[in-house]
Amino acid sequence: MFPFRHLAAALLCTLSLGAGAQSPGVSRDEIRVGSIQDLSGPIAMLGSPVRDGMLLRFEDANAAGGVHGRRLRLLVEDAGYDPKRAVLAARKLIQRDRVFAFLANLGTPVVMATMPMVVEAGRPHLFPFSPHESTYLPLHPLKFQMFAPYQDYMAAATRHMVDSKGYTRSCLLYQDDDYGLEVMKGVEAGLQEVGQVLHERTSYKRGATDLSSQVARLRAAGCDFVVLATVVRETVAAMAEARKTGWNVDMLVTASGYSAQTHELGGAAVEGLYGVAVLPHPYADGASPALAAWIERYRARFGAAPNVWSAMGYTVADLFVQAAERAGPELSTASFVAALENLHTDADIFGGPRYRFSAHDHLGNRHGRLAQIRDGRWQLISDYLH
Amino acid sequence: MLSFVQVLTSGIAIGCVYGLVALSFVLIYKATAAVSFMQGEVLMVGGFTVLALNVGLGLPLLPAILCGVVLVATLGAGLERSVLRRALGQPHLTAVLLTFGLGLIMRGAVTTVPAASHGMHRLALPFGDEPLRLGALAIAPQHLLVIVATVAVAGALSLFFRHTRAGLALRACSENPQGAALVGIPVAAMHTLAWGLGAALAAIAGVLLAPITFVHLGMGLIALKAFPAAVLGGMTSLPGALLAGIFIGVAEALAGLLLPEGGKDVVPYALLMAALLLFPGGLGTALRQLRR
Amino acid sequence: MKAVHAVLALPAALRNSAAAVLGIATVLAALGVDYALAQLAMIATFAIAGLGVVIIVGQAGQISLGQGALLALGAYVQALLVRHGVPALLALPLAVLAGMAGGWLASLPAQRLGGLYFAMSTLAFALIVEEVLVRWSTLTGGAAGLLVPPPSLFGWSVESAAAQAVFSLACLALAWLACHRLLDASLGRAWRAVREDEGAAAASAIDPLRAKRSAFLCGGALSGLAGALYAHWIGFLSPEQFGLLLSFELLMLAFIGGVRTLAGAWWGALVIVAIPQAIAVLRDLLPAAVAHTAGLEAMLFGVVLVAMILLRPQGLCGPSPGR
16 A cells, blocks of 8 residues: 555645636636745744735735635745745645745745746746845836835935934944845945945854854944844844943844834843834834724734734735736736736825835835834834935 | 953853753763754743743743743653654664754744744843943843853752762763663663753753843754854763853854954854864863863 | 565565656646656755765765755856856766865865764864855855856756756766765775774775765765756755755755665655655645644654654665564
8 A cells, every 4th residue: 555545636636626727826716826935944933924914914805805706815835945945835836726926925045046937937926025136127027026125225224324413434233144235235325325435344144142242343443323234133132232331322223123022122222223114013002093903803813913024914915905906807917917017005004105016117115214212112203215 | 352351251151051052962962872953942942931931821930930941851851751762772863863853843833823933032031131340341131140050050960960869870871871770770761861951951041041032933043053062072071061162152252353254153163173173082081181 | 464565575676666656657647747847856956965965974974964065065166157158067067076075175074083073073164165155255146145047958948847857867867876886886895894893994904084085075976966956946046055954954864765775865855855845735735724824834844754763763765673
């Protein structure tokens, strides 16, 4: 008895159930959307809330009768940040599950390894979480992005900070991966616009435990402004280390460090930290009734409070739903892409930016705003920076 | 000079955590000849267990830590009874892979809890965040806690191995299992004890790490630094493991301060390579030779 | 049960190939051709890397925790050459050479170290290679990564899953033949002698150092080849892909398959690459509420690993404990 036979029977069964739809992923009563996430790897802390946010938006749409009568189904594959598993996951979603589009694939190695295959198969590649320009440039009919690479936000934010506060020795602490490099490019570009150069830079490896030597180095260089290309934990560690040693330098963190966790974990040490916000954090305290209801729904559904990543997941899925609604009852890849290219969104419950796409520009938003931690929570201190 | 001392103390504190995890590797290896690759995940489970008891069930911190460490020790002992026992007498890598698989299961299991996978968590210290000032030098309380606790754990372990029946029996088991069995020491029970103690040490390291890096899914990665420490310490020497852990922590911190940018990530491993080549038996052996 | 014994009594090679063909056919039919073939390409690629582990660990008895770095060398050399217009087939031998050179470097500490200490030195070697790949960003693209075009053979671009699978299987077959000859030759005997007892090997005029070095050269060459293929199939290289996790995955692969035999590499690759996919496919059959649990797949994969090691501690191809 080979176990293969049982396996084969089971698999054939599911295959015959899935077949029969006309255009990929769209049947009379269902739209299938694929997403390659990290639910078990190094950035699972992003992957889980993003996925839950997307699920919630799709479930909301289904509860309201679906999109033109079709129910939305999200098929999530866990690649654990491993490009090998991602490539296979993409093939599975394309061929076996026949998804209509890919939504919010997570992680640069994952996105870069699978994007060619996805667009080759004629599926829209929507709003991946990767700071790579190639996710929307050069213009490709199937590639859409909703957040600019960190570069654009950081250039504007750095320029704004240096302009208004008169810093002369700006420095950078960065994670030595693609994320850190993107930020460095942005900071350098922003400084160039005000006729300055980066005074000192120092890096750490992802997962580093202790940043005392990096902070000591920056301090020795006499920095009067430090940009942090860090994620939550390193942001707190860098701020805490600086404050502990009595160094009250101004620090600005990227959107990756703009998280309620930063002040929940950092406490008094991170008070006064500047941050770049693209999407405001969904605070339950002081939320609008719509947002409060959303937070409650999320909590009831997933058993955890939503964070800024949940809001992003929800927004990403919301853009998909809006475009699919506009595409009309005859949903096809062409009609969907045309609808997305004309999508101008209204303000959402999170107070996020309005997204604008056009036939010449597949990047929905380029502008972030400045925030600062005051009295233990992020407060927005500027409008969108241009 | 001040920043040098400042960075040095941070390095020592982090090195103590490496050392504690390295201790747990060595303890298990000595008693059962198994290299455990799940200590990092056990550390993570330890952090989350204490967190769940403290925040979830509302236990005060100290009882929560005690209960948490005991629970994790029971988990380690239970795994030995049910699974790891079967790896006895198999080649090294069987235990390595088995523990790696168990680590995956633990990690997956913690991930299924949404509250755990959604973010990082803070384990509140009873004495706040205000740094201790010695002149111009500022030491974070969590760093001080790590150093003090490590010294206490090392002292307790040393007393345990010298003056208690179980400790002496465990030592006998590590030195000579057949001989130990002949004189009536229950070797199998000693193995269970070793895995339990190893798990407890990892859990303690997790609790000590919690105020520094917070409790999150990836906190077990620190074991990647602790394993080199265990080997550098000689794999069979408990003080060697602790010292090697501190050595790696300090080397890493100072390299970041003194060497050109980019050097600091290579230096611990370059040093490790150099130390291995200079003292092929590990720091433990070198230490013993020095003493003679 | 009789059927099981009948199947088990067949010569191993026949049994394995029959099972492989049956398995491949079933999977092809059930999954959809491209998905299955892409898995096949990945399995063959990882099996080549697994052969490297079998030679270094299984034959010569050395623990290498730095296999990922050897793959990285092959992958980066291949990628850089192809990006500069060198035909893929010409670049391939150079990638293999790069792997060999890495293997030679990694084996140098064996002059002074043995056992776990030597294993640690291979780990240090791997981490240093990874760091160099990050820092030498003018050449390697650093942490931002490097795009790799698909290989083209005589003007024919190897892009489809089927072409990838055929190309990988051809490489695997060549590598397999080479390994087979090596294991039967005096080199193979020297490796096994060193594995069993270094002192005895030295006493019978086998230089243990040379044997270890040659094992690392061969293992490095195989890793270089696997790395080159990996670079093409993934299409994007970044240093973090070749970290300790990959080295570990390869070790696990060889041990699950059976580290002493060449066939172990194939079976191990099948488990490491295909089992997570099988879990993903089977998960889809579960009710949505359960299937949507994060961490479920990692947990199940861990369970499969533990079960396999408990049931077949010598690997799928090793002697089973009952016999």
